[in-house]
Amino acid sequence: MNPQAKLICTISLLLGTTITLSSNHWVLAWTGLEINTLAILPLIAKPHHPRSIEAATKYFLTQAAASALILFSSMTNAWHTGQWDITQLTCPTSCLILTTAIAMKLGLVPFHFWFPEVLQGCSLTTGLLLSTVMKLPPITLLYMTSQSLNHTPMVIMAILSAALGGWMGLNQTQTRKILAFSSVSHLGWMSIILIYSPKLAMLNFYLYVLITAAVFLTLNSIKTLNLSTLMTTWAKTPALSAMLMLTLLSLAGLPPLTGFLPKWLIIQELTKQDMAPAAVIMALLSLLSLFFYLRLAYCATITLPPHTTNHMKQWHINKPINPLVATLVTMSIILLPISPTILTIV
Structure with a gap:
């Protein structure tokens, strides 16, 4: 991969993670998660092998669905309570949808189906990023909403x-x-x-x-x-x-x-x-x-x-x-x- 492209992807990963970790508003947290997803996709598809392309596609579809659920959960909560703060998640329906979305993001059972396939399709260094850095923003969101779940x-x-x-x-x-x-x-x-x-x-x-x-x-x-x-x-x-x-x-x-x-x-x-x-x-x-x-x-x-x-x-x-x-x-x-x-x- 071109060094400039790799640098842009790395900076975007850091930026997306930082935005999600420091946000108090659902839309900002969602933006950080999306930046992260878009930054890791070129790194997954980098080997130019059919398995890598398949892994990148599976990752994109799963993460896009999970991000849509997070946005839907926050909108439902805002509709019921008028609050967009992450810590003010009080609507039970929103809590359930958010739990499902974060489980998809992390790869918890029964939403684990994508993770082994994606990890098998990418290099060991990209696999390390997927197993560690990419799990930090969803875990942080669970941490901030833990009292409501x-x-x-x-x-x-x-x-x-x-x-x-x-x-x-x-x-x-x-x-x-x-x-x-x-x-x-x-x-x-x-x-x-x-x-x-x-x-x-x-x-x-x-x-x-x-x-x-x-x-x-x-x-x-x-x-x-x-x-x-x-x-x-x-x-x-x-x-x-x-x-x-x-x-x-x-x-x-x-x-x-x-x-x-x-x-x-x-x-x-x-x-x-x-x-x-x-x-x-x-x-x-x-x-x-x-x-x-x-x-x-x-x-x-x-x-x-x-x-x-x-x-x-x-x-x-x-x-x-x-x-x-x-x-x-x-x-x-x-x-x-x-x-x-x-x-x-x-």
């Missing part, structure tokens, strides 16, 4: 997302699809706690972004798109493969890694809110996603390919050196001991 649909969608995100990732061989279903599963954890403790949901989102960025950038460094390629990476970059294993286990939420912190706090908060059954269900469903994280970690570190001539001569290939990956991987692994400090800041 109906509990039941959110809890149902959260449990379904955790279940299907884990279940549908079990038989995947493409790393991008596995990470897409991982994202759906994590969104379930954020959604179930959002109404009871919005700050905890945002902490979960920040840590999810941190660990997912580490995984995506590590996979991008070792040029891995599927499990069969992942099996050969130990011969090239053993240290990076070992770090990838720890980062994946952190994404799974295993102690004593960083990813355990949000799951621990969410289960604790759900128990305080007399939602122990939901907490138990979410904890059990996380075992599904743990299986495919372990599968990825197993392929990255434990399976060694046959020592053919090609593999034995890979010691002189230039090793990928990326300080950003090193920083993100380190933070993804060792932040749990300073969790009291993190909670104080948040």
Whole structure:
């Protein structure tokens, strides 16, 4: 892609996200979401491959429908109450429509159908943007309207997302699809706690972004798109493969890694809110996603390919050196001991 075009897309992404995050009026928030959608489309379609074009088309249609629903929700609320403020969402119909629209934007079950296909059709760096940056504006809108939302649909969608995100990732061989279903599963954890403790949901989102960025950038460094390629990476970059294993286990939420912190706090908060059954269900469903994280970690570190001539001569290939990956991987692994400090800041 032309550097000028890439710069324009990046600036537009930052602008759209900033507008949505700082807006108090529904029309401004909607404008920011639209700028974001239009900025990411060229990045998705960049590889000039039929699958990329298909992914961009699916993304555009889904996001356009979700944006129309957000506008319809805000207009319905303004019609009933005369208010255009985001925090003044008091009409029950508007709340339900908005929940549906944001679920479509994020890729929550049952509106998750587009996300794995789109992620599979784009590059790893664009997939990272879709999994992290593009989820920030919708999550922020949910955060601002959390006091008005109906509990039941959110809890149902959260449990379904955790279940299907884990279940549908079990038989995947493409790393991008596995990470897409991982994202759906994590969104379930954020959604179930959002109404009871919005700050905890945002902490979960920040840590999810941190660990997912580490995984995506590590996979991008070792040029891995599927499990069969992942099996050969130990011969090239053993240290990076070992770090990838720890980062994946952190994404799974295993102690004593960083990813355990949000799951621990969410289960604790759900128990305080007399939602122990939901907490138990979410904890059990996380075992599904743990299986495919372990599968990825197993392929990255434990399976060694046959020592053919090609593999034995890979010691002189230039090793990928990326300080950003090193920083993100380190933070993804060792932040749990300073969790009291993190909670104080948040």
